[in-house]
Structure formats: structure tokens, C-alpha cells
Amino acid sequence: MVNKKKEELVFNPNAKTQYIGILISGHLYIEKNLPCGKVVPIFFKKSGEVFGEVALFSSTQTYPCNITAKRPSEIILISKENILKLLLSDILVMNNFLQLIANKALFLNLKTELLSYSSIQQKICYSLLNEFDAKENEIITLPFSKKTWAESLNVSRPSLYRELKSLENYNLLKCIDNNKIGIINAEGLANLIMSE
Template sequence: MKNISSFLTNSVLFKNKTQQEINNALSSIEYIVKSYKKGDLIFSVDQTTKYIGIILEGCIEVQKNLASGKVISILYKKKGDLFGEGSVFSKTNTYPCNIFAKTKSTILLITKQNILNLLSKDSSLLINFLNSFANRILSLNLKTELLSYSSIQQKIAFSLLYLMDEYKCNNVILLPYSKKTWSEHLNVSRPSLFRELKILCDQKIIHIQNRTITILNKDHLISLLWH
């Protein structure tokens, strides 16, 4: 891939860096660029931790296999995001989850030692890395809270209230993914999600127009979380 720096200007790690600064940083380390087709396995459970990934193109999905045999989606990562950093810098020697290419994707892979070399030379990269790490922990905590709710309406309510806060919107939300992806994120079937959304629409709690969701009764959504 040519001009890797142009893909990294909006990445989490190289935030606020120019293409020349990124080129200079990359010239001091070794890295690999790999392409994956939709559905390809990038990192697998129990695979020895070696690389941290940066998504140059596409998006990925992190899946966890439960003891019950159920597979749940933990989170999604998009262009510019880091992944695998928690595993590489933990005391475990293997990845705890399977990571798949959600779409056709191109990934920059960097070893732990090369990441450390980058961070030791540039404090702004270190700050960006730590911010990404902190946001990842927050995302996992939110996912854990989401999974603690038993009903689909509770999961919908939690998700919508979070999006309202995340995007600092009043009562109109532009869903940042398809409803199919939303159902996977909530770990419910798409027909079940559509059924509960229709009920909420019929009750005048929300209004849906394609990906635009208008919150008509925020207090009701909040009350759902306490039931």
C-alpha cells in the first residue's frame, strides 16, 4: 500500500500528526501491512500475542466465546482505531478473543517492542496511545453494563441514551451503523429488535425514519432501565 501516512493522519495513535511526521516515525520501526477479506480471522483466541493492529481501511469485530457455547460481539473497531493493545501489554501471553474482519480491511501490524520504541520517542504519541487505551476500557465497561440488562427494550433504551450522550444530541440520533449491526451489538436477533422498536414507536416513545431516531419520551427510556 502506497502513502500509508495518508491513511494514518486520522488514526487514534497519530492524531494531530502531519504525513511527514508519520513517515518519519514509521521509518524508525518495522511493521507489516496485511489485507483481509470479509470474515477473515485476524487474531484468534489463544494465539500468542505479538502484534497491535491499526485499521487503515475497513472495520473489525471482536467476538468472545462463552463457556455456554454462545458467541457474543464485544465491540467493533473502525478505520483509524487500534486493537490488540490490551492483550499485548497484559500479563497474559494470548489473545482472549477472536478478531475478524467485518468488511474487507487493511491492517497495519506493529510489534510490542516497536510500539514501545515509538512511544518512548514522542510524548504526544504516548498520550494518544493512553487515551485510546482508556477509551477501550470505557467501551468494555459500557458493553458489560449493556449485557447486564435482561430485556430487549432495556438494551435499546441503554443504547439510545448512550448515543444521545456520546454525540451530544438533544432528541435526534443518527444511528452510526445499520440496524443489522445494531442487533448484533445488542446481542439480539434482528426480528426481535425490529419488533421491540415497533412497540416503542407505537407507544410514541421514539420515531424512526431510516437511520434517524427521534426520542419522543426520554423519561420513559430512563425508566425502562429501572424495571
């Protein structure tokens, strides 16, 4: 068990890949630092989630991203050798692990599609319907701030707020507070993705 303070690094791109982590308590951000100095959020991890597994089983020698505790966090680190023993000893664990890897690949495909849209409204609609699995008359709670959401959409925060207001004016959604969004018309959001 490892304890990390708020803003303390768990893994970074200079660290040799030796472990996967299981977050017992706290929150982690997985972020990619680009050469231009921009930081792009990739994943947000909460209690019970696994991280570092793709890097550990890839051909890379280091972790590709910064993994930072966003609040005090308890983490279990498991070596590659121990993970392999566990996978070979229990078919259910192996199945769940492979499903985890497949879901991460699917998420990255969705992220690639999201970033291919040219308009901010399309990105917002796509994110709500696919990343957050929004349904009609449902309230979505963002797992992070709108600033972080804007960064993950690769747009500025003022642009995100402006386009959310526009979508409110179209009666497609309602911003309830800083991290809650009510979905009024999911079909309208889907149509907006395809319209441009």
C-alpha cells in the first residue's frame, strides 16, 4: 500500500514501468504533457479503478503520462510478475483484465472520434452521449471541473461555456451547476453531431 498526498506524482514519463496500480481511495488524474507545454487530461480515476496496465504490458519502458493524486490517495502497486501469476491462476480475473484493456482501447477510439469533430457543439454533444452515456431527462455529473472538460475536448473554457449556453438556448440541455448537466433532448444532441 502506498499513500500519496494531493498533487503528488504516482507515475511519470521518466519512471520505469514496473507496476500497475489499484486506487483504493482518493482520485487520480492521468495527463499527457505535450512538447508545446500544454497538458491534456486523458483519464480520471476514482476508487476501485486500475491504472498503468497498458504501459506495463506494452513494449514501452516508461509510463507515457503523468499520474497525479488530485486528493490524498491510497494505492496498491502490483508487479508484472505478480499480475501474470494471478492471471494464470484465475480465469475470471484474466477475463476481467482483458475486458479492462479492451474497454480502454474502446475509450481511446471514442476520444479519437471526438477530437475529429470540428465544431465545439459537436464535441460537447459527442462527449455527453458517448463518454458520459447521457440519456433523455437524465442529470449528468461531470467527474471533474468544466475547465478540465474543456481541456479534454481541446477547446478553451470560455468557448465551452458559450457553446453550453447556446445548447441551453436550443433547449437541448440545462446547466444545473458547475458540474451537473441535465439532458433535455438526447435525440437533438445526436442530430447536432451529424448536422455539421
